[in-house]
Amino acid sequence: MSDADSNRKDTETPLRSHGLISLWTVLLVVWTVANSTVAAVVVLLGAAITMPIAWILTSSGSTWSRIRWTPDGLLHFSLYGATFLVELVKANIAMMGYVYAPRIDIKPGIVKVRTRLKSPIGRLALANTIALTPGSLVMELRGDALFIHLLDIDGIDAEAMTETIVRPFERHLEHVFG
Amino acid sequence: MIELIGSLLILAGAVFLFSAGLGLVRMPDSFTRIQAGTKATTLGNVLIVVGLAFYHPGWTLKLVLVIFFVLMTNPVSSHALSRAAHRIRTPMAPATVMDALADDQKTNEAGGAT
Numbered sequence: 001m002s003d004a005d006s007n008r009k010d011t012e013t014p015l016r017s018h019g020l021i022s023l024w025t026v027l028l029v030v031w032t033v034a035n036s037t038v039a040a041v042v043v044l045l046g047a048a049i050t051m052p053i054a055w056i057l058t059s060s061g062s063t064w065s066r067i068r069w070t071p072d073g074l075l076h077f078s079l080y081g082a083t084f085l086v087e088l089v090k091a092n093i094a095m096m097g098y099v100y101a102p103r104i105d106i107k108p109g110i111v112k113v114r115t116r117l118k119s120p121i122g123r124l125a126l127a128n129t130i131a132l133t134p135g136s137l138v139m140e141l142r143g144d145a146l147f148i149h150l151l152d153i154d155g156i157d158a159e160a161m162t163e164t165i166v167r168p169f170e171r172h173l174e175h176v177f178g
Numbered sequence: 179m180i181e182l183i184g185s186l187l188i189l190a191g192a193v194f195l196f197s198a199g200l201g202l203v204r205m206p207d208s209f210t211r212i213q214a215g216t217k218a219t220t221l222g223n224v225l226i227v228v229g230l231a232f233y234h235p236g237w238t239l240k241l242v243l244v245i246f247f248v249l250m251t252n253p254v255s256s257h258a259l260s261r262a263a264h265r266i267r268t269p270m271a272p273a274t275v276m277d278a279l280a281d282d283q284k285t286n287e288a289g290g291a292t
Binding site: 030033034036088089091092095096098099100104106107108109110111112127128129131132135136137138139140142145147149151153 | 194197200201204205206207209210212213214216217218220221236239240242243249250252253254256257260261264270271273274275276277278279280282
Protein backbone atom coordinates (compact mmCIF):
# COMPACT_ATOMS: atom_id res chain seq x y z
CA MET A 1 0.00 0.00 0.00
CA SER A 2 1.43 3.37 -0.97
CA ASP A 3 1.54 6.49 1.17
CA ALA A 4 -1.27 8.20 -0.70
CA ASP A 5 -3.58 5.21 -0.33
CA SER A 6 -3.13 4.97 3.40
CA ASN A 7 -3.79 8.67 3.85
CA ARG A 8 -7.06 8.39 1.99
CA LYS A 9 -8.22 5.43 4.01
CA ASP A 10 -11.98 5.93 4.13
CA THR A 11 -12.67 3.10 1.77
CA GLU A 12 -15.07 1.27 4.08
CA THR A 13 -17.68 3.89 4.94
CA PRO A 14 -17.97 3.81 8.72
CA LEU A 15 -21.41 4.02 10.27
CA ARG A 16 -21.94 7.30 12.03
CA SER A 17 -24.45 5.85 14.50
CA HIS A 18 -21.84 3.29 15.54
CA GLY A 19 -19.36 6.07 16.36
CA LEU A 20 -22.06 8.03 18.16
CA ILE A 21 -22.94 5.08 20.40
CA SER A 22 -19.25 4.32 21.06
CA LEU A 23 -18.47 7.86 22.18
CA TRP A 24 -21.75 8.17 24.08
CA THR A 25 -20.96 4.99 26.03
CA VAL A 26 -17.44 6.20 26.88
CA LEU A 27 -18.69 9.61 28.01
CA LEU A 28 -21.50 8.08 30.05
CA VAL A 29 -19.05 5.75 31.81
CA VAL A 30 -16.82 8.74 32.63
CA TRP A 31 -19.87 10.63 33.94
CA THR A 32 -21.00 7.72 36.10
CA VAL A 33 -17.51 7.17 37.50
CA ALA A 34 -17.09 10.87 38.25
CA ASN A 35 -20.37 10.88 40.17
CA SER A 36 -19.62 7.45 41.72
CA THR A 37 -23.29 6.53 41.81
CA VAL A 38 -25.70 4.56 39.66
CA ALA A 39 -28.82 6.38 40.88
CA ALA A 40 -31.34 6.50 38.03
CA VAL A 41 -31.71 10.30 38.10
CA VAL A 42 -27.96 10.89 37.85
CA VAL A 43 -27.46 8.37 35.05
CA LEU A 44 -30.43 9.72 33.06
CA LEU A 45 -29.15 13.28 33.47
CA GLY A 46 -25.71 12.09 32.35
CA ALA A 47 -27.20 10.41 29.30
CA ALA A 48 -29.03 13.62 28.42
CA ILE A 49 -25.88 15.71 28.79
CA THR A 50 -23.43 13.39 27.03
CA MET A 51 -25.71 12.70 24.07
CA PRO A 52 -25.39 16.17 22.48
CA ILE A 53 -21.62 16.16 23.14
CA ALA A 54 -21.24 12.82 21.39
CA TRP A 55 -23.52 14.05 18.60
CA ILE A 56 -21.44 17.17 17.96
CA LEU A 57 -18.09 15.39 18.16
CA THR A 58 -19.08 12.58 15.82
CA SER A 59 -20.66 14.93 13.28
CA SER A 60 -17.17 15.75 12.00
CA GLY A 61 -14.85 12.89 11.23
CA SER A 62 -15.08 9.15 11.66
CA THR A 63 -12.61 8.85 14.53
CA TRP A 64 -14.95 6.97 16.80
CA SER A 65 -16.61 4.77 14.22
CA ARG A 66 -13.99 2.04 14.11
CA ILE A 67 -13.94 0.75 17.66
CA ARG A 68 -14.90 -2.90 17.81
CA TRP A 69 -16.93 -3.78 20.88
CA THR A 70 -16.52 -7.51 20.37
CA PRO A 71 -15.29 -9.99 22.99
CA ASP A 72 -12.15 -10.36 20.88
CA GLY A 73 -11.62 -6.59 20.93
CA LEU A 74 -12.16 -6.37 24.68
CA LEU A 75 -9.78 -9.27 25.31
CA HIS A 76 -7.06 -7.64 23.27
CA PHE A 77 -7.72 -4.31 24.96
CA SER A 78 -7.05 -5.85 28.37
CA LEU A 79 -3.93 -7.59 27.02
CA TYR A 80 -2.82 -4.23 25.66
CA GLY A 81 -3.43 -2.64 29.07
CA ALA A 82 -1.34 -5.29 30.81
CA THR A 83 1.53 -4.95 28.32
CA PHE A 84 1.32 -1.21 28.73
CA LEU A 85 1.64 -1.29 32.53
CA VAL A 86 4.67 -3.60 32.36
CA GLU A 87 6.34 -1.36 29.78
CA LEU A 88 5.57 1.77 31.82
CA VAL A 89 7.34 0.37 34.87
CA LYS A 90 10.25 -0.82 32.73
CA ALA A 91 10.49 2.62 31.14
CA ASN A 92 10.71 4.29 34.53
CA ILE A 93 13.37 1.95 35.85
CA ALA A 94 15.40 2.42 32.67
CA MET A 95 14.99 6.17 32.93
CA MET A 96 16.18 6.14 36.55
CA GLY A 97 19.21 4.17 35.39
CA TYR A 98 20.08 6.98 32.96
CA VAL A 99 19.30 9.79 35.38
CA TYR A 100 21.39 8.46 38.27
CA ALA A 101 24.33 7.33 36.14
CA PRO A 102 27.48 9.21 37.10
CA ARG A 103 27.93 10.31 33.52
CA ILE A 104 25.04 10.45 31.08
CA ASP A 105 26.40 8.67 28.05
CA ILE A 106 23.61 8.35 25.51
CA LYS A 107 23.31 8.58 21.77
CA PRO A 108 19.82 9.87 20.97
CA GLY A 109 18.31 9.84 17.51
CA ILE A 110 15.09 9.95 15.54
CA VAL A 111 14.01 6.91 13.57
CA LYS A 112 11.14 6.40 11.17
CA VAL A 113 8.81 3.45 11.45
CA ARG A 114 5.64 2.45 9.64
CA THR A 115 2.51 1.29 11.39
CA ARG A 116 -0.09 -1.15 10.14
CA LEU A 117 -2.89 0.59 12.03
CA LYS A 118 -5.41 2.36 9.82
CA SER A 119 -7.78 4.26 12.10
CA PRO A 120 -6.81 7.66 13.55
CA ILE A 121 -7.79 6.63 17.08
CA GLY A 122 -5.69 3.49 16.85
CA ARG A 123 -2.69 5.53 15.76
CA LEU A 124 -3.34 7.97 18.60
CA ALA A 125 -3.37 5.12 21.10
CA LEU A 126 -0.16 3.72 19.61
CA ALA A 127 1.57 7.13 19.72
CA ASN A 128 0.51 7.70 23.32
CA THR A 129 1.72 4.25 24.28
CA ILE A 130 5.09 4.66 22.63
CA ALA A 131 5.60 7.92 24.54
CA LEU A 132 5.40 5.93 27.77
CA THR A 133 7.57 2.96 26.79
CA PRO A 134 11.31 2.74 27.46
CA GLY A 135 13.41 5.42 25.82
CA SER A 136 11.06 6.37 23.02
CA LEU A 137 8.87 9.35 22.15
CA VAL A 138 6.71 9.91 19.09
CA MET A 139 7.50 13.28 17.53
CA GLU A 140 5.55 13.37 14.31
CA LEU A 141 2.87 11.35 12.59
CA ARG A 142 2.68 11.49 8.80
CA GLY A 143 0.29 9.13 7.14
CA ASP A 144 1.37 5.72 8.33
CA ALA A 145 4.88 6.85 9.29
CA LEU A 146 5.77 7.46 12.92
CA PHE A 147 8.90 9.41 13.78
CA ILE A 148 10.21 8.16 17.10
CA HIS A 149 12.86 9.86 19.19
CA LEU A 150 14.98 7.20 20.87
CA LEU A 151 17.03 8.01 23.92
CA ASP A 152 19.86 5.64 23.14
CA ILE A 153 20.24 3.90 19.81
CA ASP A 154 23.96 3.28 20.13
CA GLY A 155 25.00 -0.27 19.37
CA ILE A 156 21.49 -1.43 18.60
CA ASP A 157 20.04 -2.02 15.16
CA ALA A 158 17.49 0.79 14.97
CA GLU A 159 15.13 -1.18 12.73
CA ALA A 160 15.09 -4.22 15.00
CA MET A 161 14.53 -2.05 18.06
CA THR A 162 11.65 -0.34 16.33
CA GLU A 163 10.08 -3.70 15.67
CA THR A 164 10.24 -4.60 19.34
CA ILE A 165 8.76 -1.24 20.40
CA VAL A 166 5.87 -0.97 17.98
CA ARG A 167 4.76 -4.49 17.10
CA PRO A 168 3.67 -5.83 20.52
CA PHE A 169 1.18 -2.97 20.96
CA GLU A 170 0.14 -2.88 17.34
CA ARG A 171 -0.86 -6.54 17.49
CA HIS A 172 -3.42 -5.86 20.23
CA LEU A 173 -4.58 -2.44 19.06
CA GLU A 174 -5.30 -3.88 15.62
CA HIS A 175 -8.05 -6.02 17.11
CA VAL A 176 -9.64 -3.12 18.97
CA PHE A 177 -9.39 -0.14 16.64
CA GLY A 178 -8.60 -1.68 13.27
CA MET B 179 -1.47 -1.11 57.97
CA ILE B 180 -3.50 0.16 55.02
CA GLU B 181 -2.22 3.67 55.67
CA LEU B 182 1.34 2.33 55.69
CA ILE B 183 0.85 0.83 52.20
CA GLY B 184 -0.61 4.12 51.04
CA SER B 185 2.33 6.05 52.48
CA LEU B 186 4.86 3.74 50.83
CA LEU B 187 3.15 4.16 47.45
CA ILE B 188 3.16 7.94 47.82
CA LEU B 189 6.84 7.81 48.81
CA ALA B 190 7.65 5.72 45.73
CA GLY B 191 5.74 8.20 43.58
CA ALA B 192 7.71 11.06 45.12
CA VAL B 193 10.98 9.26 44.32
CA PHE B 194 9.94 8.95 40.66
CA LEU B 195 8.92 12.62 40.53
CA PHE B 196 12.29 13.57 42.02
CA SER B 197 14.03 11.49 39.35
CA ALA B 198 12.02 13.31 36.71
CA GLY B 199 13.23 16.64 38.09
CA LEU B 200 16.81 15.44 38.21
CA GLY B 201 16.45 14.14 34.67
CA LEU B 202 15.32 17.57 33.49
CA VAL B 203 18.53 19.05 34.90
CA ARG B 204 20.95 16.36 33.76
CA MET B 205 19.80 15.44 30.25
CA PRO B 206 21.72 16.99 27.36
CA ASP B 207 18.99 18.49 25.11
CA SER B 208 15.30 19.40 24.98
CA PHE B 209 14.14 16.11 23.52
CA THR B 210 15.87 13.90 26.04
CA ARG B 211 14.59 16.20 28.79
CA ILE B 212 11.03 15.79 27.53
CA GLN B 213 11.56 12.03 27.62
CA ALA B 214 12.79 12.13 31.21
CA GLY B 215 9.88 14.36 32.19
CA THR B 216 7.13 12.33 30.54
CA LYS B 217 7.81 8.85 31.82
CA ALA B 218 8.82 9.47 35.40
CA THR B 219 6.02 11.96 36.06
CA THR B 220 3.41 9.59 34.66
CA LEU B 221 4.32 6.70 36.94
CA GLY B 222 5.01 9.10 39.82
CA ASN B 223 1.56 10.64 39.53
CA VAL B 224 -0.12 7.26 39.19
CA LEU B 225 1.62 5.94 42.31
CA ILE B 226 0.72 9.01 44.36
CA VAL B 227 -2.91 8.82 43.28
CA VAL B 228 -3.07 5.09 44.08
CA GLY B 229 -1.53 5.82 47.47
CA LEU B 230 -4.20 8.45 48.03
CA ALA B 231 -6.85 5.85 47.22
CA PHE B 232 -5.60 3.78 50.18
CA TYR B 233 -6.12 6.75 52.49
CA HIS B 234 -9.57 7.64 51.14
CA PRO B 235 -11.26 4.49 49.79
CA GLY B 236 -14.35 6.57 49.04
CA TRP B 237 -12.48 8.52 46.38
CA THR B 238 -11.28 5.44 44.48
CA LEU B 239 -13.52 5.82 41.43
CA LYS B 240 -12.72 9.48 40.99
CA LEU B 241 -9.02 8.76 41.41
CA VAL B 242 -9.25 6.09 38.71
CA LEU B 243 -10.60 8.83 36.46
CA VAL B 244 -7.66 11.06 37.41
CA ILE B 245 -5.22 8.29 36.43
CA PHE B 246 -7.04 7.84 33.13
CA PHE B 247 -6.72 11.53 32.29
CA VAL B 248 -3.06 11.64 33.31
CA LEU B 249 -2.31 8.66 31.08
CA MET B 250 -4.19 10.27 28.18
CA THR B 251 -2.84 13.82 28.38
CA ASN B 252 0.77 13.38 29.51
CA PRO B 253 2.00 11.72 26.29
CA VAL B 254 0.02 14.17 24.16
CA SER B 255 1.68 17.18 25.77
CA SER B 256 5.15 15.64 25.42
CA HIS B 257 4.39 14.87 21.78
CA ALA B 258 3.25 18.45 21.11
CA LEU B 259 6.28 19.94 22.89
CA SER B 260 8.82 17.80 21.07
CA ARG B 261 7.15 18.34 17.71
CA ALA B 262 7.13 22.11 18.20
CA ALA B 263 10.74 22.02 19.39
CA HIS B 264 11.79 20.13 16.28
CA ARG B 265 9.87 22.50 14.00
CA ILE B 266 11.69 25.58 15.29
CA ARG B 267 14.95 23.64 14.88
CA THR B 268 15.89 23.38 18.51
CA PRO B 269 19.46 22.06 18.52
CA MET B 270 19.87 18.41 19.46
CA ALA B 271 22.63 17.06 21.66
CA PRO B 272 26.00 16.68 19.91
CA ALA B 273 25.83 12.95 20.63
CA THR B 274 22.74 12.62 18.39
CA VAL B 275 23.32 9.89 15.84
CA MET B 276 20.54 10.29 13.30
CA ASP B 277 17.51 12.45 12.58
CA ALA B 278 15.14 10.68 10.21
CA LEU B 279 12.54 13.44 10.58
CA ALA B 280 14.90 16.15 9.28
CA ASP B 281 16.00 13.81 6.47
CA ASP B 282 12.37 13.25 5.55
CA GLN B 283 11.69 16.97 5.47
CA LYS B 284 14.71 17.53 3.23
CA THR B 285 13.59 14.94 0.71
CA ASN B 286 10.10 16.45 0.77
CA GLU B 287 11.45 19.92 0.04
CA ALA B 288 13.74 18.60 -2.69
CA GLY B 289 11.26 16.29 -4.38
CA GLY B 290 8.07 18.29 -3.90
CA ALA B 291 4.93 16.66 -2.55
CA THR B 292 4.93 12.97 -1.71
